[in-house]
Amino acid sequence: MEKQYVTLKVNGKEYEFPVGTRIGEIPDSETLSQTLRNRLELTGSKESCGEGACGCCTVILDGDAVTSCMLLTVECEGKDIITIEGLADPITGELDPIQQAFIDYYSFQCGYCTPGIIMASKALLDKNPHPTQEELAEALSGNYCRCISHYTVMEALNSIAGNKEA
Ligand code: FES
Ligand code: FES
Numbered sequence: 608m609e610k611q612y613v614t615l616k617v618n619g620k621e622y623e624f625p626v627g628t629r630i631g632e633i634p635d636s637e638t639l640s641q642t643l644r645n646r647l648e649l650t651g652s653k654e655s656c657g658e659g660a661c662g663c664c665t666v667i668l669d670g671d672a673v674t675s676c677m678l679l680t681v682e683c684e685g686k687d688i689i690t691i692e693g694l695a696d697p698i699t700g701e702l703d704p705i706q707q708a709f710i711d712y713y714s715f716q717c718g719y720c721t722p723g724i725i726m727a728s729k730a731l732l733d734k735n736p737h738p739t740q741e742e743l744a745e746a747l748s749g750n751y752c753r754c755i756s757h758y759t760v761m762e763a764l765n766s767i768a769g770n771k772e773a
Contacts, residue, residue: 613684617647618693626681633680640664640675643690651691651722662750665723666690672730674749691722694729705729708763716754724750728764738768 611626613633624646625632633642640657643649643666652675653663659677666675667689694703705725708714715721724747731738731746738746743764752760765771 613681615642615680615683616685616687617643617649618689619697622647624680635679635681637680638676639666639668639673639678639680639683639688642680643675643688649690649692652726653719653722655719660749660751661720662723662727662747663720665726665750667726667730667733670730670733672727672746689726689729691726694725703729704767705732705763708767709760712759712763712766714759714763715756720750720752720754720756724752724760732764732767736768740765740768740770743768 612623613626614621614623616622624642626635628634633646640652640654643652644654652666654676655661655663657676659674662674664675665672667673668678668683668686670687694706695701702710703725705728709721709725727747727750728743731743735742740761743761747760
């Protein structure tokens with residue numbers, strides 16, 4: 608039988624994985640979150656609920672924010688994926704403006720939810736650089752923070768969006 612492969616572009620780099628159940632192969636049941644974290648060591652995206660409810664595992668797939676625990680890797684053939692590790696400038700190390708704003712506004716406490724919130728924000732701001740506070744809140748409605756950092760998250764994002772609430 609002909610060998611099956613799945614190809615992913617992650618943070619600008621192409622990866623090809625054999626599909627199957629032997630060691631080193633990707634089984635049909637493996638999630639994108641598991642592939643990113645366990646095979647590519649991109650552990651910035653966190654896994655918490657594992658069922659699409661918390662947003663901690665959010666990455667950007669073909670321009671949209673997605674919960675990577677809810678996608679099977681074999682279904683991501685040919686997709687362009689960006690994780691939190693892909694936001695900073697690869698040459699200079701300069702942070703994405705969203706990352707810098709989160710630092711400037713102290714927009715996290717334990718930080719477990721933060722990569723997911725930043726990626727959901729990034730997906731919105733790439734499409735709409737000046738969202739209203741309501742649009743920001745809607746885009747983050749699937750991202751939960753147990754430390755209640757929402758207020759400072761909104762301050763950081765309002766500053767980038769140019770909203771007067773900042
Ligand atoms: S771990 Fe994916 S949504 Fe919670
Ligand atoms: S900063 Fe701790 S869960 Fe959000």
